[in-house]
Amino acid sequence: MERPTSAAPTSAPARRKPPAWAPPAVLGVLVLIGLAIYGVPVWTTAIFAGYVTLGLILPGMLLWRAVRGRPGWFVEDVAAGLAVGYSCEVVVYIGARSIGLPLLTAAWPVATIAVFLLVPGLRRHWRRTDRAEEKTPFWFSAVLSGSALVLFYWSVIRFFRTHDLAEPGMLSPDGDSPFHLALLGDAKHHMPLASPWLPEQPVLYHWFVYAEMASTSWITGIEPQVLLLRLSPLPMVFGFLVLMAVLGKRLTGAWWAGVAAAVTTYFVLTPTPYQWRLDGWFSTFGTNAYEDGSSLRAQMWTSPTQTFGAILFAGLALVLVDVLTVANRKRWGLVVLLTAAVTGGKATFLPMLLAGLLLVVAVRLLTRRRVHPGALIASGIAFVALLFAQFVLFGGAAQGLAIDPLHFAQISGASYTAEYAMPNLGSTWRLVLVALITFACWACIWPGLIGLARLARRRRPDLTISADPVILMFGIGLSGIGALVVLGHEGGAEGWFMVSGRPYLSLAAVVGLALITPADVPKRRMLMWVYGAILAGAAALVVVHEANPKWTPRPSTVGGPAHSAFHLVWPYLAVFALLSVAAYVVHRSSFPAKGTAYASLLAGVCLVTTPLHLYETTREANHTGWRGVVQYEPFIPKGTKDAGRWLRDHSDPSDLVATNAHCVITSISPKDKCDNRHFAFSAYSERRFLIEGWGFTNRTHEVAAATGTNAVEAPYWNEQLLADNDAAFTAPSAQTIGKLRDQYRVRWLFVDEVRAAPAPTLGDFAQLRYRAGEIAVYEIR
Template sequence: MTAAPKGAVAVRFAGPALLLATVFAVLWFYRVPPATTALFVTYLALGVTLPGTLWWRLGRGRREWLVADLAAGLVVGYIGEVLCYVVARLLGAPLLVLVFPMATVAVFALVPRWRSYFRAAPDPDRPSVPAQLALTALAGLTLVWSVKFFRVYGLRYPANASPDTDSPFHLALLGEAKHHMPMTIPWIQGEPLLYHWFVYPEMAATSWVTGIEPNVLLLRLSMLPMLMGFTVLVALLGRRVIGAWWPGVAASAVTLLVLAPNPYQWQLNAFYRDLAFSGFDDGAYLRQTAWTGPTQTFGALLFVPVMLVLVDLLRGSRRQWVLFAVLLAGVTGGKATYLPLLAAGLCLLVVVRRFDRVALIALGGTVLAFLAGVLLLFGASGQGTRLAPLTDVATGGIGVTTGFSAGREPWKLLVLAGLTVLCWAAMWAGIALLRRPSPELVVMLGMGVAGAAATMLLGQDGDSQRYFLESARPYLCIAAVAGLARLGGRALIAWAVVGVVAIQGVQTLGRNAIPKHASLLDLAAPYALLLLVLGAFWLIGKYAGSKYPPLRNGYFGHIIIFGLLLGFDVNTSVQHFLLIASESRQSGFRDVVRSPRYVSAGTLEAGRWLRDHSSPDDLVATNAHCLMFQGECSNLHFSMTAYSERRMLVEGWGFATTAHEEAARLGTWVGAVPYWKPAVLADNDAVFAAPTPANVDVLRNRYRVRWLFVDETQSSVSPRLADFAEFRYRSGVCVVYELPRP
């Protein structure tokens, strides 16, 4: 083996080193001290990635490029950490989670045949230095994108006062995972947690070992390695499927950057703009839900190694079935959305390959994992998901912003659905160039069809049907790049740049104002023009090929067409990044205070005081139940539970399984569902509004409430409350009382 030049080695390590330094600097700017980041990185490296990498190498029976092994090892390490933590938490000793890394290292050190797995591969298949730098840049891009989240999600008041409804929900479940196993819904009593919850024990374990506060993990640290690991693993999978590193890196870039084309310069309304949604659903991975939806981010990372192992199994490997089963178990608890998609892809492969044995075994394992998840994790509940065709386009960005979907007239929904499908065709047009796709590509195409169909046919009160397309997106992108790889790279990139410049020119000439009542012509005209331009290039390539050798066989025409499509699609991403810069210049780069404020002054401090002075088994009552949306009370108030890490008799009641089922039954939004136990709510609120010895006894003796957590802005609180409960702590408008023991 020829040693790599010293300069190449230096450049190879310079990229990751620069990225790591940038991570430290950016996090420091966003209120995370370097010592905290260093502690987190150390635990992630030694407590999760190192043992996971050893088991990954053992399961596959080989070592590969170090970065690839570390990225996949991170996934296996997460699964091992979660399963070990669940047992440790059940035993009441959460720090026993450290048995996983220590026992793993000891076993691999003691078994002679396994010691080689500590070392890197002697001659790995690694990408070229430019490809490695490109991949490092893509990983860094996820950090740049995270700035959109960091700047408006502060760690302390008032910058933490205006989160979305999901982040306090996830923080409350993280606190529940820190102190209880099995987990329940902590913001109301008596509700089981029927959810894919593995990401919460992962962060809880990290919090126990490092001492880092849960909100710092949720809002700053834990998602970053998941985002970056996903970026690397998609490139690795693309390389395995397509057979070269540059298409693999391109597949990762397409997954992150190619979005639904947006030929007009209209700005979506604030909700969709803040979340970085496109006008038409494109399953974008880089939108704010990458941080506000940690279960999806975690599940996306966990699933890529499933596909890596499946590729090996389909190509003749027989030793990786155990690893496949372990990874399936992790995905089941991480984000079960992926399992029906994988089952659909394997079903297509079974049909195409006439009952291939490997595909049948993998399909059987996937179905068993899905059924186990449905029964054990979800209690056979659909969380309000139902057959509701075209809900996704009815609640999509462009339809709502322009008012075109108002009233949900069938013909208008069909127009929006047609434009959405046209956008999908533009994004993944490279699939049209596939010829005799390999078995793994057949699986990916089946997953893509299933994800698109589920997104169009299903509905859920929180629009969770969109996660099906987002889950299938990386695999559609790999299939599209596999098709485009037949055309070569340089000309394709050149025409993609032309496409970006062209669409920017069209938008510069276009109008900014969104029409109050958009017509069919307003929506469809830019896409019709796009089709005409592409059709003209197709005709030129088809009929001029015989006269002009560069156009022979239509390849030059294909390059122009697909390059322009890439340019149109990447342009939407460019807009999003420009919007981050523009908003940051206008309102600030960090600690941006928004309105309305949903978390009251003192909630964090009072919550942490209560956490530090009470038992995890103590029950708390609060008068805070409402988030006010446009003058209406929403039941999505979770911040008391989130910052105290304590269970509440009733705070909010949204996002519970019963709430989703009630929303589906009533045909309303989950945040508008009334509480289905009005007597409990009345008993809870009576103590705050008009305390008496009798109603205090009911709260203390019947419900076993020990503490009262008061938000003085939420409802009228009786001045006599201090006569019946002992004042213990105040911060801002939040007060903590303790009920005397009987």
């Protein structure tokens, strides 16, 4: 009998890799559910997502591809397309709103898509790239999607749960959100904008984000409040995260560098070894013990101008990477478009961009004895934009910004909470000590900057690093730090320079890290050491954090400022001592990428602050509630939203309104002072008021400077107007009401019946039309 022959061995079937689109799809479903829990119907989110996709990303991506000449890496095309789409939308909306046809804004995406469908030479830009090196790895997509999910969760626990869309939660938001909503309402109905709470004052501010949201509201029909507090910032935040990853990949050619850039931008924070809780404002907004410029704070929602400006500027930075490395005239059109959008989106970026470009010009002159033409042209564009922003958009106003070195040290979270370096103490050495601690923290965040010393050496074949774009990023980030150190603002606005520049310093640090990381180390060994070093660094911080007492080391409780200084410094000395032990272990090892291991140790120290933040805030949410949390005493009168929307629906946008409420009032408000940040009435009515409040205007800052008072308590300067306005409510008569109608052209009265109760005879001279909660609306005939 013949023995059966064994079958030839067959190779195991290749394991199918998960698709790169799966993580973003999961993210989208989770975001949809989360928004539904926090008051946004699924259908509303779907409409918004459809508009962002078809009205912004798609036409912007087609234009991006046409300028670059071909379809590229899909992730890059989508993220850059969003920035281009935002820029086009704002420019078109300003023109359409100016001629009274805001819905005409919808024509630009329709026309763009039609042109790319009908013109044969442009149809190729609909195709995806077939280049293998531009296919997104699953792990890259998963890490970015996971990072975006963390940002969404952060938004929920830091913002959504304390900023409800309905009463009572909506009655106690942060002080800035009504301000933003009021300007958004004005952008829906007027161009140019005025301060709707005080129309005599122009908007000398970064206002393009309000035009963007107003355009979205017109086209989708979604309420401005829902856009501001739930929807519109999300694609900006996610898009900026992706653009940081794209820039990291483009600057180095390494996928891991893209992930490192995105993670560093948001999650590598100032190491905080203190266990004691920071002062209420710092805890509420998620800032850290010492200023680090991180975007992981509630201001990603409470400052939509910064959030919008960040994604526009990231798109501009991506274009400039091309301009500085490849000659292509078409790309200058995108440079001009995105620079124009940044000018009105967040002009804070412009002087930093100019500094970065001039640094490129200077380095090229010093090293090659010739000018970089692209950098020089871009510098000219940035300079013109800066002049336009300062003297046209902002009217030359300083808005309270001044030369005040180390002011940031006075208002850093730890020093302010410990009452160690506050303005009234007047001790320079205290400020210097806080600044030195801050600088040490920065060294932990960006150790990779040391690797930039290798930038001028022979190129490595595994990296595609061009020096000029890296120098640009370094210059942008360094100028942000310089502005933080030199400038000061009573509201801490100098910190926005740091927030704006930090991502680009992080990009430069990632490039430096790539330069010191050898290419010949086996991947598994490299990951083992990197993850181990990160865990060791994190452990060092956690050990010191748990050993730290929970009481705040104020000078009055620890025996004076010297003892307080010791309690501020010793935790960092302890952390660095533990890190030295770990670094010695690395030094004695045979691991060839020792520089990478040292940087990973410091990264662990900084990264662990993020989960500590998330843990503390989650615990607070479990204690105080996950929805509708009234974080402060309510200061918006009940019924404001309903009465405001009734007035909006029954009046003309040109109608002028008067009110008897001008000051934000709570049970602890000083009787002799007026918090002039009263914006809620104009915010929810989308109407201009004769005088509601006078906060956040340039004239208020000038009065504050002249009288030596805080800007939020500065008095109103036109006493006659205020008297005529208030007389109609305190002493209503045919004369007082008639003066509002005939001299000031007031048509409606929006009355707070509790905090500033009017005379009971008001109804004899004006017709009551609507009442909700504590608000009554009267019409003057």
